[in-house]
Amino acid sequence: MQDFFSAYVEAALWSTTDDNDVPLDSNYVPSDIAKETFERMRADCERFQKENEESLQPEFCDSRYGLDAQAGHDFWLTREGHGCGFWDGDWKEPAAEKLTEASRKFGSFDLYVGDDGLIYGN
Numbered sequence: 001m002q003d004f005f006s007a008y009v010e011a012a013l014w015s016t017t018d019d020n021d022v023p024l025d026s027n028y029v030p031s032d033i034a035k036e037t038f039e040r041m042r043a044d045c046e047r048f049q050k051e052n053e054e055s056l057q058p059e060f061c062d063s064r065y066g067l068d069a070q071a072g073h074d075f076w077l078t079r080e081g082h083g084c085g086f087w088d089g090d091w092k093e094p095a096a097e098k099l100t101e102a103s104r105k106f107g108s109f110d111l112y113v114g115d116d117g118l119i120y121g122n
Contacts, residue, residue: 001045001046001049001068002068003066003068003069003072004045004049004068004069004071004072004075005041005042005045005072006030006069006072007065007068007069007070007071007072007073007076008041008045008072008073008075008076009030009033009041010025010030010073011072011073011076011077012024012041012076012109012111013025013028013029013030013111015076015077015080015082016110016111018112018113019113024111024113024119028113028119032117032118032119033118033119034114034118034119034120036120037111037118037119037120037121040109040121041109041121044106044109045072045075048075048102048103048106049071051102052098052099052102055094055095055098055099055102056071056095056099057095059092060091060092060095060096061090061091061092061095062089062090062091062092063090070090071099074086074090074091074099074103075099075103078099078100078103078104079103079104079106079107079108079109080108080109081108085100085103086099086100086103087100109121109122110122
């Protein structure tokens with residue numbers, strides 16, 4: 001779970017920008033994520049892994065980064081509708097399609113910087 005979640009958070013920070021179009025990871029680290037947002041992100045990751053255990057297997061993933069890290073990264077990118085994710089070649093069928101569909105069912109989770117300097121999501 002830790003590699004999955006770490007990669008998910010990393011992808012969230014580098015692919016999300018602040019109000020000035022600067023990637024969040026330029027000025028923020030995971031500890032800058034508000035506690036309730038961090039917990040929601042972790043809960044989403046745990047649920048995704050549990051619900052998709054049969055597709056999150058080594059025989060379906062060709063990644064040099066490792067199964068869990070690739071899956072966490074791709075979960076964020078796919079649920080946010082970025083130009084890459086489970087469907088871009090690192091995952092074999094039928095897992096790629098199943099994981100893509102499962103990610104999309106979670107909907108997007110938009111991050112933003114609050115007035116207190118912490119990162120929140122909705």
